[in-house]
Amino acid sequence: MKNEAFQILVVDDEQAYSDSLSIILRSEGYAVDTETSSVKALEKIGNKEYHLVISDFMMEDMDGFELLKMIKEKKKELEVIIVTGYGSIKNAVEAMKKGAFSYYIKSHDPTELLHEVSKVKRIRALTEEIQQASESSRYLMRSKNKKMQEIIEMAEKVAQSDTNVLLLGESGVGKEVIANYIHEQSNRKSYQFIPVNCRSYSKTLLESELFGHEKGAYTGATETRIGKVESAQGGTLFLDEIGDATLDTQIKLLRVLDAKYIERIGSNEHIDVDFRLICATNQGLKEQIQQGEFREDFFYRISTFTLEIPALRERQEDIEEMVRFFVKQISRKMDKQALDIEPELMAYLLKYSYPGNIRELKNIIERLIVLSSDGILRKKDLLANQQHSHSLEYTLKEVRAQAEKAYIEQMLRHMDGHLSETANRLGITRRQLFNKIGQLNIHVEK
Numbered sequence: 219m220k221n222e223a224f225q226i227l228v229v230d231d232e233q234a235y236s237d238s239l240s241i242i243l244r245s246e247g248y249a250v251d252t253e254t255s256s257v258k259a260l261e262k263i264g265n266k267e268y269h270l271v272i273s274d275f276m277m278e279d280m281d282g283f284e285l286l287k288m289i290k291e292k293k294k295e296l297e298v299i300i301v302t303g304y305g306s307i308k309n310a311v312e313a314m315k316k317g318a319f320s321y322y323i324k325s326h327d328p329t330e331l332l333h334e335v336s337k338v339k340r341i342r343a344l345t346e347e348i349q350q351a352s353e354s355s356r357y358l359m360r361s362k363n364k365k366m367q368e369i370i371e372m373a374e375k376v377a378q379s380d381t382n383v384l385l386l387g388e389s390g391v392g393k394e395v396i397a398n399y400i401h402e403q404s405n406r407k408s409y410q411f412i413p414v415n416c417r418s419y420s421k422t423l424l425e426s427e428l429f430g431h432e433k434g435a436y437t438g439a440t441e442t443r444i445g446k447v448e449s450a451q452g453g454t455l456f457l458d459e460i461g462d463a464t465l466d467t468q469i470k471l472l473r474v475l476d477a478k479y480i481e482r483i484g485s486n487e488h489i490d491v492d493f494r495l496i497c498a499t500n501q502g503l504k505e506q507i508q509q510g511e512f513r514e515d516f517f518y519r520i521s522t523f524t525l526e527i528p529a530l531r532e533r534q535e536d537i538e539e540m541v542r543f544f545v546k547q548i549s550r551k552m553d554k555q556a557l558d559i560e561p562e563l564m565a566y567l568l569k570y571s572y573p574g575n576i577r578e579l580k581n582i583i584e585r586l587i588v589l590s591s592d593g594i595l596r597k598k599d600l601l602a603n604q605q606h607s608h609s610l611e612y613t614l615k616e617v618r619a620q621a622e623k624a625y626i627e628q629m630l631r632h633m634d635g636h637l638s639e640t641a642n643r644l645g646i647t648r649r650q651l652f653n654k655i656g657q658l659n660i661h662v663e664k
């Protein structure tokens with residue numbers, strides 16, 4: 219991680235002290251924000267991804283212990299260095315027991331502090347490396363299919379430039395996975411990959427999600443919030459289902475791409491932004507343009523480089539390896555023993571048409587693993603699962619309930635257990651979703 223990507227928040231109610239600290243830290247290239255109030259600092263921490271907080275111990279509105287406790291409650295992984303005077307070393311040591319990374323004595327040589335900061339940075343980089351190594355085994359980025367091989371190759375090439383990319387393909391073919399891969403292969407990889415699904419939000423909510431808002435910008439905006447475009451600073455912004463963005467939102471995005479700055483809703487302040495845009499859609503944008511639902515100029519701007527990801531049924535030669543990959547991955551996740559696949563099942567899976575593409579294949583394997591009690595995945599379990607659509611022993615109400623349950627569970631998994639977004643996507647209220655979860659005995663994994 220480069221120093222500029224390492225975000226530090228300095229909290230001290232003595233403005234002069236936090237200013238001088240930030241000058242020292244900035245001279246090393248770190249990105250520094252300062253705050254004189256602990257309460258406001260907590261708000262900032264909620265809104266932005268910091269890597270380190272350097273906080274004074276004695277402050278007027280909250281003492282160091284309390285601030286530390288609240289930071290750790292909010293963000294366990296966020297490191298805190300306590301700054302203290304000679305008189306309160308005992309407290310600083312106590313703070314370390316409570317989770318502070320280390321402490322720094324105010325009158326000491328600042329190189330000591332810089333040394334501690336670089337330690338936090340090194341540890342953070344190591345943790346991220348480990349995370350990335352385990353993430354790379356999350357995806358199978360190999361293919362025997364010629365078209366898919368070309369797509370992976372082109373994704374690697376385009377990753378080296380800053381070109382905007384448009385990913386086309388049916389739902390579940392792995393557009394987000396490819397977008398993430400492009401980010402990981404690019405020199406923006408030490409910054410964040412920020413995905414936003416445009417279908418999950420109403421127009422106002424999407425714009426506030428993207429551009430952020432100032433406190434009081436509209437009813438319900440109770441605090442200032444940083445948008446996803448700002449969070450993608452230095453990194454990659456992935457806009458999924460871009461066809462769902464309204465014409466107004468498209469104009470605003472076009473302006474951001476041209477002017478390279480945003481204004482939070484309710485503010486005139488220009489905030490410079492630098493990110494790569496990757497968009498995806500499973501709709502025909504050309505038809506949407508003809509119907510006046512999608513701006514042509516925006517389309518040309520986002521589609522400098524277009525990749526069309528084939529449906530899984532068009533790359534049948536990859537199914538077997540993918541089945542084995544998911545069996546291994548999911549059984550490890552569920553802590554189940556190594557699993558064998560019955561040949562009849564494999565033969566069925568190789569011929570099946572997968573209207574839901576890779577997502578459907580993954581879900582099928584997950585269900586089969588859950589149903590297997592002896593370590594063997596069998597075709598009969600697959601059919602048992604689909605039985606309700608073939609057998610005639612269920613009432614209409616039961617069939618409806620089963621279908622609803624399966625669909626809600628699938629959507630919850632897709633939205634990573636995020637309830638509001640799931641409700642939004644299902645077109646019901648959060649309360650209705652809660653009721654369904656209770657009635658249908660749905661298990662929510664976060």
Ligand SMILES: Nc1ncnc2c1ncn2[C@@H]1O[C@H](COP(=O)(O)OP(=O)(O)OP(=O)(O)O)[C@@H](O)[C@H]1O
Pocket residue numbers: 356357358359387388389390391392393394395396458498500576577580
């Ligand atoms: N190459 C791959 N290796 C492993 N898993 C994959 C791969 N491609 C896709 N998947 C899995 O398939 C599921 C669907 O992938 P993804 O969300 O990227 O599809 P999508 O095309 O963006 O779907 P949608 O259009 O519905 O948003 C995810 O669970 C993802 O982890």
